Amino acid sequence: MASNMEQSDVKIFREHSPYIQLLSKIPSRVHRGMVGYDLNLTCIAVHPKFLALGTNAGLVYWYDRGQDILQRLWCSNRRIPITKVCLVETVDLMLAVGNQDGCVTIFQIPRPLDKTIHPPLLRQTSESLTGANGEGLELFTIPGLHTKPIKALAWSKNGMKLFSGDDMGQVSLTEIDFVARTTSSIPLCKEGFRITQLSYSKPYLMISTTERSVVIDTAKSDLEPLVVGERLRKVYGPYGGIIWPSTSKSVNLMAVRPKNTFYAASVSKDQCKVDSTILLESSLKRPHLDIPLINPMVFTHDIGIEDDIHLLEPLLHEDGVSTYFVGYNANILHIIDPKKPMVLASCSSLRGILDLSTCSGSGSDKINHDEIFILEGPRSVVRLSLAPDPFHAELLDTTVNPLGTDETEGVGLESVGPNLASMTDSVVSKLPYFGANSLAASAGSAISNFGGKLFSSPSTEPDVEEAQEIRSDLEDDKKDLESLFGDDNDDESGGYRGSFQTLSLQLVSPDPDSSNSPISTEPDPQKEKSLLDKLKIGSYFSPTKPEGDSSEPVKDEVKVVLCLEPLSGSQYWQSFNFIEPYISRVEVHGQQIMAICANSTLYEGILDHDKIHWKKLSYEASDISVSDNGAIIWTVCNGKAYSMEDPMQNDFVEITSQAKWVRVTDKFGVVLKLDGTLDIYLDIHKPTLLLQRSERLKFDGHISSLSVVENLMTVVSNGFLYLRSGLSASNNALGTSWTLARNLKVQVEHVTLYSNASRQKMLVTTTDNEVYFCQGDLANKDFNPQWIQISVYGCSIDIDESLKVSMSNSMIVVADPASGAGVISQEMVSGSYWETIQFDQIKSRIKEIQANGIFELEGVLWVVMFSLKPNVNELFFTKFHDQSLHQVPLPRELDCPITSIAASPEACWLLSSKGDIFIRTDIRPILPEGADWLKLDMTQLVGTTKLEHIAMGTDVIWALDSNGQVWLRLGSVGPNEVIPAWVALEDSDLKLARIASSSSIHMVWAIDTDQRVVVREGIYPDFRHGAAWTHVDGVERVVDIIASHAYIWVLTQDGSFFRRSGITEANVRGEFWEMVSLHSHTLTSVSVTVCDKPFALDKRGRIIALNDVEICLSD
Structure with missing residues (x-):
C-alpha cells in the first residue's frame, strides 16, 4: 500500500470477520487437580503469521494463523497469571513473557515449524516445538529479576536484548547469548513509579511511567536519563510513549501527555529536544470516521477530551517508516496522523481494551496490510485491518x-x-x-x-x-x-x-x-x-427440540463417550468430566454412575474400562437411589418421592410428598421428609403394600447427610456421624438406637455406605474435603473401626463446595460439584493412617525426632528429649519396630542444649546452641547407633556468626548461620581426616530460617524468615551450589520443612502437615501440595525416613507413624 493513507482509505479500516477459529480452540475453563476456574486471556502479541496470547493460568497460547494450529507454551510457574507478552522476529521467533510474580520467561521458537504440539484440549505429554533444522524450542527463565508484576517488555531488533519493567518502576536488561544458550540480566535503572510502556531503538530506551517519560542511552556506562519535556506532568496517569524509525540520523519519539496532548521529540547525542506539541483536543471534537465492528457494544463510549489517550502503538508500512499511530485507553482507540495533526478514525464500540498489538506484513507473509489486534475481553479477540485476513478466508473455505x-x-x-x-x-x-x-x-x-x-x-x-x-x-x-x-x-x-x-x-x-x-x-x-x-441460503436446518417438549422422543439417541485420563503420580486414580457442572448428587452402583446436575437434570454413565458412556435420562430428579441388586430405583422430583417399577418403561409410583431425600436397599427404603422425620417403607417389592407398611423414625437434630445399607443407617448432624444398627424389613424396622461413630475426630460433611456380605464399607468426607474409609462389622456396637484416609489424587481441598463421593464394590467416584470434574478409582485405592508408638519412659519429654537415619527396615530413629537438668538435653534411639528407647551418651564437651540434629543411615550430626558440631562415629549396619562422638574442627568459621541449623544430604551438609547466610560443605558426611571446606553461597536479600536436603541431590528446600517455602534451582551433579532461590506458593506460615527421597514435607504454624509431589530433576518445584492425614491439625514436630515414611510428635507428646495401606474394594 502507499506510504500515505488518506481519510478515504481509513473508511475501509474495520473488522472483516470474527476470530472464531481461534477462540473455539481455547477451553473456557482450566483445572488444578479438581479445582476449576475460568481461563481468561490477559495479553496479546502479534506477528503476521502468529499470535501469542497470555492467560491467567501461567501458560501462553501460540497460534499459527496459516496452519490453524494452537499450541501451549508453559512457563516455569503454572499458577501465576501472565501480565505481558512481547514478540520479535529474528533468525528465530523470540517470545518474552512476564508474569505477576515478576518472573520473565523467554521462548526461542524456531521457524518454520515442522512439528507441533497437540492442541490444548487433549492432555498429552508435552513436546517441544521443532524447526526444520532439527533444533527445538529453547526456554530461558529469569527468576528474581523483578519482585513485582511485569508491566512492560521491549525487544531489540536482533532479539539479543530484552528490556523489562515492573509495577514498582524497576527496569532491567536481559542479554541472550545464542551460541552459549545462556542469559545474563542486570538492573538498568529504578524509577519511582509504575512502568507503563517501554520502547527501544538502538541505542536508546524510552521509559514511560505514571510520573514521566525518559530516554537513556544504553551504550553508555552512565545511564543518566534524559527527561522528555522540561515540565513534569501535572497529572499522574498510565501514559506511555514510543520510539519509531525515521530516515534522519536522530531518533524520533512520541510521548503521551494528559488531555490528549503529545510531545514529538528527537534524541541526538546528549539532548532530548521537544520539536512540537500535538494537541488533539479539537480534532476529537470534529466529526470523524467510526471503525465498524461485527459485534459492537450496544451503547458506544462517548468520545470526549476527558477520555485521555494513554498508550501508543505504531502502524508500520512497506517503507518501514511509521506514518500513523494507534492511540488507545481502556475503552477507545484512535488512528492518528501526527503530521497534520488529526484523528482519522476511532473505534468507540469496543467492550473494553485489555491489550492491543499491531503488525505489518509483506508479500512473502501473504499479508500486505497493517493489522490491529485488540484483546477486547478475557474471551474476545478483534482484528481490524484494511483487508480481510487471507488465512481466515482460507480456513472458512476448508472448514x-x-x-x-x-x-x-x-x-x-x-x-x-x-x-x-x-x-x-x-x-x-x-x-x-x-x-x-x-x-x-x-x-x-x-x-x-x-x-x-x-x-x-x-x-x-x-x-x-x-x-x-x-x-x-x-x-x-x-x-x-x-x-x-x-x-x-x-x-x-x-x-x-x-x-x-x-x-x-x-x-x-x-x-x-x-x-x-x-x-x-x-x-x-x-x-x-x-x-x-x-439470507439467500439454499437449505434449512432441522430444529432442535424445545424445552418442556413432551412428544415422541428422538429415536436416534446419541450417547456421549468420554475417556478416562490417568493422573500423574497416581497408581489407581483417573480423571474424567461429567456432562454438566453443578453436581448435586452422585450415586454409584456396580459399573453405573448416576449424576444429578443443574435443574435436576439426570445423567447415567456406564463405565467401560477407560471410557464412560454418558446418556441423558428422560426424567428429572433432585435425588436418586438404586438398590444393591439394581432392581429398584427411587427418585425425588418436585418434592415427591417415587418408586420406578419398570426402569425400561419409566413407570413411576408415587410414595409420598414433602420428600427431601430417598435411600433404598434390596429389602426396605427410607425417605427423609422436609420436616426431618425418617419414614421407613417395607414390602418395597409389592406396590400395593408399599404405602401400607411403613414406620416413622425421629432424629433429634438437623440431618445433613444420609446413607442406608441392609441392617445399618448412618446420618450426619452438626459435623458428627451417627449410626443406627438392627434395621430389618421383617421384625424391628426401626433398629436399636443411635450411637456416635468411634475414633473419628473430624468434622463430617457427607457419608456413603456399601454392604458386601457381612462387611460394611463406609466413606466419609470432612468439612476440609478429606476422605476417610473404614470397613468391617460396622453394625456391631463393640466394633472398633480403623479410619484410613484415602489418597485422592488430583483432588484439591481448596474448593468452594463440598466433594460428592459415592462407592460400589468396584469403584469410588469423587466429584467437584461446581466444575463438573471428577476422579475415579477402580478396584483398588491407597490410603494411610497414624499408628501410635508406645514408649513408657517418654513421659511427654520429647523435644525433637529425626527419622532420616532409617532406610527401609534398617537404621535408627533419633529422639531428643528435655532433661531434668537445666540447659541440657538427652539423646535416645530406637530401632525400627522396636518398642523401647535406648539412651545415647552425649559428648563430654557438650554443655548446652542441642539446637539441631541431622542424620542419614550412615551418619549423625549434632549442632549445639554454641555452634559446635559433633559427628557420631563407627555407624555401620550391625551398629546403627554408632560408638562415640567426634568434635568437628570449625577453625574455618572462627570469627563468623555461629551456625544455627544443619541439614544432611548424601555427600553434602547445608547450614544456616544466625544472619541467614547459607553455607555448603561437600564431601564425606562421616568422620574424615581430610576436612572439606565450608563455602558461603552468594549474598542474597532472602534470609532463611530452616533448610532441608534430600538424598536426591536436586532437592534442596528451605523456609525464609517470612515463613514461606523456597527451592534451590539449578543444582546439578557438577554444580552443587545451584543457581538461585525461588518461592513456591501454596502453603503459608511454615515452621518446619523435611526432605525425603521423593517428597518435600512441611509443617505449618496451625499444625497442618503437607507434602509436595511431582518433584523431578526437570521440575524441581514439583506439581502440587497434598494434606497428609488425620492428625494433621495436632502435630508439633515431624520427620520422614529416607523412604518417605513420616513420623510425628503430637500435642500429647506421643510418637506416631504414618502407615500406608492398599484397599481392595471387592473384598
Missing part, C-alpha cells in the same frame, strides 16, 4: 461442512459465504460517521454473528452447556433478523448442526407422574425456509 448433498434441492452452504459477505459489505458500507444512528450497525452485527456461527467448525468435545448456549444465541440472532426482514416466522425454533448434534438427548416431561409419552413439536419447513430465503 465449512455441507449440510446436505442433494444437488437438485440446492442443499449445502456453497452460496452462503458470498451472499453473507455481500450483505455485510452493503450494510457496513452505509455506516455513517461517528455519532450517527446505530441501527445499521446492529443489522450488520446480527447478520455477521449468524454467519460466524454457520462457519464455525464442529467441536470435537461434546458439551451440553455449550450447545444450549449456542442454541440460545442463535434464537436471539433470529429475533434480530426478524426485526429487519419481517415477522412471519415468530413461532419457529432455530437449529444448529454442529456440536449439539452429538448430544441429541431426548427431552421429556420432567414430572414422573405425568403422561409417559414424550412430547415434541414438528418443524414447519416452509416457515424455516422463509427466514433462510431472506
